[in-house]
Amino acid sequence: MMKICIKKCLLISGLVLAVIFMNLPVVYSYFYHDIYNTPKAVNGDINLSSVSMIDRKIYLDGQWEFYINQLIISEPEKISDSNNSNMIIMVPDEWSEYRIDGKSLTAEGYGSYKLKLTDLDYDDPVTLYIPDFGGAYRVFIDGQLTAESGTVS
Numbered sequence: 001m002m003k004i005c006i007k008k009c010l011l012i013s014g015l016v017l018a019v020i021f022m023n024l025p026v027v028y029s030y031f032y033h034d035i036y037n038t039p040k041a042v043n044g045d046i047n048l049s050s051v052s053m054i055d056r057k058i059y060l061d062g063q064w065e066f067y068i069n070q071l072i073i074s075e076p077e078k079i080s081d082s083n084n085s086n087m088i089i090m091v092p093d094e095w096s097e098y099r100i101d102g103k104s105l106t107a108e109g110y111g112s113y114k115l116k117l118t119d120l121d122y123d124d125p126v127t128l129y130i131p132d133f134g135g136a137y138r139v140f141i142d143g144q145l146t147a148e149s150g151t152v153s
Contacts, residue, residue, distance in 0.1 A: 032059060041115055043088055049119035053126070064091045065114040066098075068105060071152065072112040091115075110152075 033040045039047055041062025051058060066089045089098055096107040120126075128147065130139065136150030 041091070044114060045116045045118060047118050049121065051120070053120075053122040053124075060115060060117075061091050063088045066095060067112040067114070068095070068100065069109055070112055071110065072114060 028035075032038070037050075038058060039050060041060060041064055043063055044065035046060060046062065048058065066087050068087075087098060087100065089095060091113065094107065095105050095111060098105050128139065128141075130137070130147065130149075132149075136152045137148065138145060138152055139147040
């Protein structure tokens, strides 16, 4: 009887440790900005003045402007004159988790995300990494098309 109890305790302890170990990357990514003292996007803006770019990765997650069912023309004069965004959403996240006027957004359709990077004091080229997420996109930096995948229709 004692052996069965010990086996059950060891099995439960092993299962708990496995669950904790599997969730360490989630906890790390949740506290990334606090651990490395890096800025996070707030209300569609991220200030990079406190960031040293030497051998650094900067994650641009946080609060981005989101325009549902709109494709933004990325010319500085048109962006400043464009309508206000429909909402501020967290990136990374799914827009279908949000509501407008009490209605849930569907996962179908299209939208534009906008983030303004300010005070980046770095003269060398930078690389923007966009993981493959199975959708079409175009990325504009300073009004110039810099990356695209698929056909945005």
